Amino acid sequence: MLSETADNLGMTPDEEGRRQFLTKLGLGACALTGLGAALTVADFLEPKVLFEPPTSFRAGNVSDFPEGTVRFNEEQKVYIVGGAAGVFAMSAVCTHLGCITRPAASEGGIACPCHGSKFDLEGNVTHGPAPHPLPWFEVRADATGNLTVDTSVVIPHGKALKA
Numbered sequence: 001m002l003s004e005t006a007d008n009l010g011m012t013p014d015e016e017g018r019r020q021f022l023t024k025l026g027l028g029a030c031a032l033t034g035l036g037a038a039l040t041v042a043d044f045l046e047p048k049v050l051f052e053p054p055t056s057f058r059a060g061n062v063s064d065f066p067e068g069t070v071r072f073n074e075e076q077k078v079y080i081v082g083g084a085a086g087v088f089a090m091s092a093v094c095t096h097l098g099c100i101t102r103p104a105a106s107e108g109g110i111a112c113p114c115h116g117s118k119f120d121l122e123g124n125v126t127h128g129p130a131p132h133p134l135p136w137f138e139v140r141a142d143a144t145g146n147l148t149v150d151t152s153v154v155i156p157h158g159k160a161l162k163a
């Protein structure tokens with residue numbers, strides 16, 4: 001068969017072998033190009049959406065937050081605090097460069113591990129370089145006192161939820 005084809009085209013068997021090799025090489029290159037194009041299109045069609053946790057979350061019951069209670073919700077990066085005026089929630093994200101603060105039990109406040117900012121338990125800056133207080137978020141309670149915090153709604157400092 002090979003020699004017949006080679007004979008019909010006036011090629012020697014070596015020339016026919018080289019022709020077949022180059023044909024396969026070309027087909028392989030086309031297949032690789034097609035595969036690359038298909039992968040590029042598939043990647044383009046895949047949504048590049050950043051999924052973030054919901055902004056509203058349950059935070060326990062009002063009765064769980066007697067005055068002086070500070071709970072850190074690590075997933076939401078929020079403190080829920082039982083203050084003298086009621087329950088409030090505030091961001092745990094430092095207003096300097098965005099590090100996550102931690103309660104500083106020894107100092108009775110909140111501290112940032114990155115550059116040393118300190119906040120009191122209402123989020124007010126007591127030591128820089130943080131330029132602003134920690135923002136407070138809306139807290140709602142249903143009829144039974146179950147709390148919902150909404151981190152998409154920033155409220156003025158001092159608007160604690162009365163128990």
Ligand code: FES
Nearest residue numbers: 094096097112115
């Ligand atoms: S990020 Fe908190 S002090 Fe710099």
